[in-house]
Amino acid sequence: QQQVKQSPQSLIVQKGGISIINCAYENTAFDYFPWYQQFPGKGPALLIAIRPDVSEKKEGRFTISFNKSAKQFSLHIMDSQPGDSATYFCAAAYMSWGKLQFGAGTQVVVTP
Amino acid sequence: EAQVTQNPRYLITVTGKKLTVTCSQNMNHEYMSWYRQDPGLGLRQIYYSMNVEVTDKGDVPEGYKVSRKEKRNFPLILESPSPNQTSLYFCASGRDSTDTQYFGPGTRLTVL
Numbered sequence: 001q002q003q004v005k006q007s008p009q010s011l012i013v014q015k016g017g018i019s020i021i022n023c024a025y026e027n028t029a030f031d032y033f034p035w036y037q038q039f040p041g042k043g044p045a046l047l048i049a050i051r052p053d054v055s056e057k058k059e060g061r062f063t064i065s066f067n068k069s070a071k072q073f074s075l076h077i078m079d080s081q082p083g084d085s086a087t088y089f090c091a092a093a094y095m096s097w098g099k100l101q102f103g104a105g106t107q108v109v110v111t112p
Numbered sequence: 113e114a115q116v117t118q119n120p121r122y123l124i125t126v127t128g129k130k131l132t133v134t135c136s137q138n139m140n141h142e143y144m145s146w147y148r149q150d151p152g153l154g155l156r157q158i159y160y161s162m163n164v165e166v167t168d169k170g171d172v173p174e175g176y177k178v179s180r181k182e183k184r185n186f187p188l189i190l191e192s193p194s195p196n197q198t199s200l201y202f203c204a205s206g207r208d209s210t211d212t213q214y215f216g217p218g219t220r221l222t223v224l
Binding site: 041043046049089091094097100 | 210217
């Protein structure tokens with residue numbers, strides 16, 4: 001019962017382009033939406049996170065857009081670089097629940 | 113250095129032979145969790161612990177046990193491993209489920 005659905009499964013983008021990854025959730029109690037980045041052979045690491053009281057959060061080239069009414073959030077990677085090639089996971093949680101639900105992941109390849 | 117350590121990093125075993133994967137964190141985090149990562153399925157939570165002596169099931173707890181006798185350690189126990197438990201396992205810790213999760217380096221387990 002995957003509560004967070006992520007798309008696409010994979011993405012190829014040219015250097016300098018924009019990568020967009022989308023996630024949708026069902027549980028309206030979720031109040032924390034992080035994105036994790038994972039390089040081959042490593043554990044995931046937090047990239048950026050948002051709470052539902054804001055519609056957008058930007059950190060450098062990475063932006064989360066959040067649409068509470070549609071129960072969707074997305075990650076935009078601007079000016080994509082080869083070093084951004086990794087697997088990206090969205091996730092959702094709420095504090096009193098204790099669980100952290102991850103999407104299935106998106107493999108991003110940035111070509112030179 | 114703040115970190116989450118897991119041991120062993122790689123393990124090949126046979127069906128039915130009990131094993132333990134250790135996890136330790138040095139960040140004084142209350143929350144710890146175990147995940148398994150399988151291709152196409154993303155990260156699925158096995159068990160989590162909100163604090164010492166408090167553990168709860170994640171989405172895929174069957175065949176696994178955990179204990180949290182002290183804050184820094186959260187071992188994962190497979191009493192009778194089966195081939196469908198062949199996977200990449202990650203331990204993570206954070207202040208709570210809605211805070212940054214710090215992941216360990218992963219343990220690749222193969223059950224023959």
